[in-house]
Structure formats: structure tokens, C-alpha cells
Amino acid sequence: MTAAATPTGPRVVVVTGGSRGLGAGIVQAYLDAGDIVATCARSITAEVEAWQSDPETADRFLFGTADLARSADAEVFVKAVIEKWGRIDVLINNAGVARDGILGLFSDDDIDTVVDLNIKGTIYMSRLVSRRMLAKGSGSIVNISSIVGLSGYRGLAVYSASKAALDGLTRALARELGSRGITVNSIASGYLRTEMSHGLDEGQLKQIERRTPAGRLGYPEDIARVCQFLTDPAGSYLTGQVIVVDGGLTS
Amino acid sequence: MTTSPADVERTVTDFLTRIEKLPEGFGDSTPLYADGAELDSLETAELSATLEDVHGSDPYSSGEMPQTLGEIQAFYAALPA
Numbered sequence: 491m492t493a494a495a496t497p498t499g500p501r502v503v504v505v506t507g508g509s510r511g512l513g514a515g516i517v518q519a520y521l522d523a524g525d526i527v528a529t530c531a532r533s534i535t536a537e538v539e540a541w542q543s544d545p546e547t548a549d550r551f552l553f554g555t556a557d558l559a560r561s562a563d564a565e566v567f568v569k570a571v572i573e574k575w576g577r578i579d580v581l582i583n584n585a586g587v588a589r590d591g592i593l594g595l596f597s598d599d600d601i602d603t604v605v606d607l608n609i610k611g612t613i614y615m616s617r618l619v620s621r622r623m624l625a626k627g628s629g630s631i632v633n634i635s636s637i638v639g640l641s642g643y644r645g646l647a648v649y650s651a652s653k654a655a656l657d658g659l660t661r662a663l664a665r666e667l668g669s670r671g672i673t674v675n676s677i678a679s680g681y682l683r684t685e686m687s688h689g690l691d692e693g694q695l696k697q698i699e700r701r702t703p704a705g706r707l708g709y710p711e712d713i714a715r716v717c718q719f720l721t722d723p724a725g726s727y728l729t730g731q732v733i734v735v736d737g738g739l740t741s
Numbered sequence: 742m743t744t745s746p747a748d749v750e751r752t753v754t755d756f757l758t759r760i761e762k763l764p765e766g767f768g769d770s771t772p773l774y775a776d777g778a779e780l781d782s783l784e785t786a787e788l789s790a791t792l793e794d795v796h797g798s799d800p801y802s803s804g805e806m807p808q809t810l811g812e813i814q815a816f817y818a819a820l821p822a
Contacts, residue, residue, distance in 0.1 A: 624783075625790035666783065 500550065502526045502575045503721075504568075506558055506615055507585030509535040511684035512634065515710020516582055516717055521547050523718065528571045530556040530563075531585070558585050558611030559603075568618040577626055580721045581619045583612040583656070584634045593647040601648055608652035612659065620667060628671040630721040633660050634713070635676045637736050653678075657732045664730030673729040675720045680736025682708040704737030712737075744796050744817035752795045753810050756788055769811035777809075 501520075508517040508529030514537045520527045521541065527550065529538070534553065541551045554570055556563040571578060586608045589600040616631060623629030638646050639653030657676050664674040681690070681698045690698070699707055716735050720728065734740060742748045750769070757763035762778045764771055771777045773785075780788065785801065792799035792813070800807050800816035807813045 621786065621790040621793070624787045625794050670783070670787070 500525045501579035501721075501723075502528070502571065502577055503580040503582065504571060504578050504615075504619065505529045505582040505584055506611070507531055509533070509538050509553070512679070512682060512710045512713055513582075513584040516584060516714045517541070517551075519711065519714035519718060520580075521551065525580075526550040526575055528552040528554070528567075528574075530554040530558065530567045532557050557607075558615060559606035561610075561614045564611065564614040564618055568615070568622075572622065578619050578622050579629055581615065581623075581629070581631045582634065582717055582721075583615055583632065585611055586634065586652070588646065588649045590645045590649070592645060596648060604648045604652050608649070609655045609659075612656055616659065616663060620663065620672065623672045624667070624670055628723075629673075630723075630725075631660075631663065631672065631674045632717050632720050633657070633674070633676045635660075635678050635732065637678050637680050637734060637740050640678055640732070640734070641740055660732065661730050668729055671726065673720070673726060675729060676732040677713055677716050677720070678732050678734045678736070679713050680708050680734075680739050682710065682713070684710060698739065702737040702739045703741065706737065708735065708737060742795050744820065746814040746818070749792075749796065749814050749817055750810060752792060753788070753813060756791050760784060760787070767810070769814060770809050772808055773810070774808065 503520045503525045505513055505516050505520070505527060506529065507513040509531035513529065517527050517529050530553065532555065534555070538553045541547045542553065552571060552574055554567040556567045558564050587604055589604050612633060620631065633656040635656040636653040638650040639657055642650050660674050660676040667674060681695065695707060713735055716733060719725065720733065742752070754763060754767065757767065757778055762780065764778055773780050789799045789801035793802060796817065798820070800813055805816060807816060
């Protein structure tokens with residue numbers, strides 16, 4: 491038996507939460523690779539407006555306003571992608587939110603906000619898109635989790651729990667969908683230089699930088715490169731894994 | 742493709758043929774699961790997605806669990822025109 495043939499031509503890639511920060515970096519990487527990209531977020535940003543107006547990307551980029559904590563929003567967004575391009579080859583579950591604080595002082599609202607988007611939103615999207623991939627018999631899903639889901643971090647209990655949940659989802663879905671040519675992996679991202687650095691202050695970020703063998707914090711491009719690797723159609727034998735991308739911090 | 746009984750039958754038989762589970766003498770009362778086409782849960786999800794792709798909706802996503810082709814056809818027949 492040989493590895494599956496590698497299809498050619500642009501893929502249809504969905505990146506959730508791609509309007510800024512890490513998600514925007516992932517969108518840019520797939521656009522640079524010539525793929526068709528759809529993303530969604532609760533509001534439009536300058537990055538989205540640039541992709542919509544750039545003649546190089548306008549015809550192969552779609553933005554949908556959506557709050558993925560709501561199942562109905564996820565459904566409308568996925569339907570829009572299917573109506574426009576007929577399929578989804580790659581799903582990057584990136585949308586997420588962090589709330590920091592000692593758990594004993596956490597409000598119900600903050601717990602719901604993190605759980606609803608990070609876990610339920612990812613599950614809604616995976617359910618909708620994996621159905622399409624099942625009908626097609628191929629596809630790749632990447633869940634963006636975090637090293638705090640593996641190691642924990644003081645003040646990020648709920649966020650850490652939500653990211654560990656994504657790793658569990660990854661392993662279960664990989665088993666469920668593997669026989670149909672669909673790969674599912676997680677990227678446990680380290681600390682990035684983005685606007686959502688988990689509410690860490692500059693002092694904490696400097697401390698993390700000092701402890702990181704790579705000698706720096708990560709950039710969205712570091713994660714986007716691994717997304718590209720995990721969703722390469724030739725990589726069909728790599729599934730169910732949590733890939734740590736943290737500059738060696740947790741090694 | 743329309744949601745006529747003939748088109749729905751074509752979708753289901755094409756699907757069962759593709760996964761090599763089309764029972765001999767398959768008809769609208771042949772069970773889709775045990776003692777019939779013997780679809781497992783993943784294959785049922787694939788059938789659900791295929792029906793949605795081809796006909797725009799499907800009974801499984803509406804909370805139904807049709808047991809036969811006839812019940813799938815009945816779902817589409819009951820949809821508002």
C-alpha cells in the first residue's frame with residue numbers, strides 16, 4: 491500500500507478567529523501559499539479589509555461575522571463557505587478567548603465566555619466541517635491549543651482546561667475520522683507576541699523569554715508554518731498528535 | 742437534484758454502492774442497518790452529509806433516525822414545497 495496521492499491546486503481553508511493576532515498570521519500564510527481562505531470573527535479588522543480589497547486575494551478570501559460560541563452563527567458561516575466554494579479541505583480551529591484570574595474569584599460569565607468559545611465553538615465547527623470532509627473522504631483539522639493545557643499556568647485555570655479539552659477532542663476525532671482520510675492534530679502553542687498573550691504583563695513575558703531555549707517569544711508565523719506542515723495532503727500518516735511549538739520552553 | 746423519491750433513491754443507492762454495502766434486492770423497505778445494508782455509525786454520518794450535500798437537508802440533522810430508504814423518502818416528501 492502506498493501513501494495517498496497528493497492533490498494539486500488551491501485548497502479551501504477555513505481559519506476561525508482569523509481577523510487578528512495568531513489567526514491573521516495563519517490566514518496570511520495560506521493566502522501566500524495560493525490557497526482559498528475563509529475566516530470569521532465577531533468584528534471586521536484592518537487586516538480583513540486589506541485582504542478583501544487586495545486584487546491578489548479578494549477573489550479567494552471570504553470573511554464572515556460570527557460568534558462561534560453560538561451554534562447558529564457557525565452554521566451560517568460554514569454554509570456561506572460551502573455555497574461559495576463547494577467544499578472545505580482544511581479547518582484551523584484557532585478562535586479562542588482568555589480570561590485570567592484566580593479560579594476562586596472567577597465569575598460565571600467569565601467561565602461561560604471561555605468554555606463557550608474555546609470548547610463549544612471548536613466542537614460546533616468541527617462537527618459542521620467534518621461532515622463535509624466525510625462526504626468528500628479527505629481533509630485536515632488542526633486545533634490550536636496551548637502549552638498551558640499541558641503544563642497549566644497560575645491564573646489560567648479555565649483557559650488551561652479549555653485547551654486541554656481541545657487536545658482530547660483532537661485524539662478522539664483522529665480515531666473517529668482516520669479511516670476516512672481525515673487527519674486531526676493539535677498545536678500546543680507557546681507564548682506568542684500577539685495582543686492576546688493571556689493577560690501576561692511585560693515582566694512576565696520577559697521572564698518567559700529568558701527561560702525559552704529559542705531565546706524569544708513566538709510569532710504567528712512560527713505557528714502558521716506548523717499548520718502548513720500538518721495540513722499538507724502528503725502528511726496523511728500524521729494524526730492524533732499534539733505538536734508543541736514553544737521554542738523549547740517545556741522541553 | 743430534486744427531493745423526489747427517485748432522486749433520493751439514486752443518492753442512497755449510489756452511496757451504498759460506493760461503500761460496497763448495497764444489499765441484493767435493495768428497496769424502500771430494506772433496513773439500512775442490521776439485517777440490511779449494515780451501515781455503522783460513521784457510515785451513517787457519511788450518508789447524512791451526502792444527503793445534505795445533494796438535497797440541501799437531511800433527516801439525521803433534523804433529529805430523525807430513518808431505518809429504511811422509504812423513511813428517508815418520507816422525510817423529503819413531508820418538507821414544505
